[in-house]
Amino acid sequence: xxxxxxxxxxxxxxxxxxxxxxxxxxxxxxxxxxxxxxxxxxxxxxxxxxxxxxxxxxxxxxxxxxxxxxxxxxxxxxxxxxxxxxxxxxxxxxxxxxxxxxxxxxxxxxxxxxxxxxxxxxxxxxxxxxxxxxxxxxxxxxxxxxxx
Numbered sequence: 001x002x003x004x005x006x007x008x009x010x011x012x013x014x015x016x017x018x019x020x021x022x023x024x025x026x027x028x029x030x031x032x033x034x035x036x037x038x039x040x041x042x043x044x045x046x047x048x049x050x051x052x053x054x055x056x057x058x059x060x061x062x063x064x065x066x067x068x069x070x071x072x073x074x075x076x077x078x079x080x081x082x083x084x085x086x087x088x089x090x091x092x093x094x095x096x097x098x099x100x101x102x103x104x105x106x107x108x109x110x111x112x113x114x115x116x117x118x119x120x121x122x123x124x125x126x127x128x129x130x131x132x133x134x135x136x137x138x139x140x141x142x143x144x145x146x147x148x
Contacts, residue, residue, distance in 0.1 A: 010032055067144070069147070070144045072143070072144060072145075073105060073117070073120070076108070077115060079115070079136060080110075080134070080135055081107075081108055081136045082107040083128070084107075085107065092104050092105055096124065097125045099123060099125060100122045101119055101122050104116045105117050105142070108136060123148070124145065125144075125145055126146050127143065130142055
C-alpha cells in the first residue's frame with residue numbers, strides 16, 4: 001500500500017465520525033485509530049511484525065525507500081479488471097515483466113466494452129494490485145512499475 005493511500009485513509013478518519021479504520025491488502029494491514037485529538041496509525045508489514053507510528057509523516061519511514069521511484073498505473077474508468085484477453089489465454093503481464101510504452105497491461109470492461117489499458121511508460125512490473133475479474137473503480141491502483 002502506498003503512502004498516498006495511507007494519507008487518504010488518515011484524512012478520512014480525521015474528517016469523519018469514525019474512530020477506527022482497518023484495511024487489509026495481501027499481507028499488509030493498516031489500522032488507524034482516533035485517540036483524543038491525535039490520529040495514531042498501526043502498520044502491519046508482516047503477520048507478526050507491528051509498528052505504531054504517529055503522526056502521519058512517520059508512516060513514510062515504514063515505506064520501502066526502493067518503492068519511492070515506482071510509478072502507478074491507475075484505472076481510467078470504472079469496470080471489471082481482466083488480466084488476460086480471455087479465460088483460456090495467458091495473462092498480459094506478470095510481476096517482473098519488462099513492459100514498453102504502448103504495451104497492453106490489462107483490459108477493463110465497462111458497459112460490455114473491452115478497454116485495453118496500455119503502459120504510458122517503460123519499466124518493470126513490480127506489483128499487480130488487483131485480482132483478475134474483480135470490479136475496479138476509476139483511479140484505483142492497478143500496477144506499480146519501476147521505470148528504471
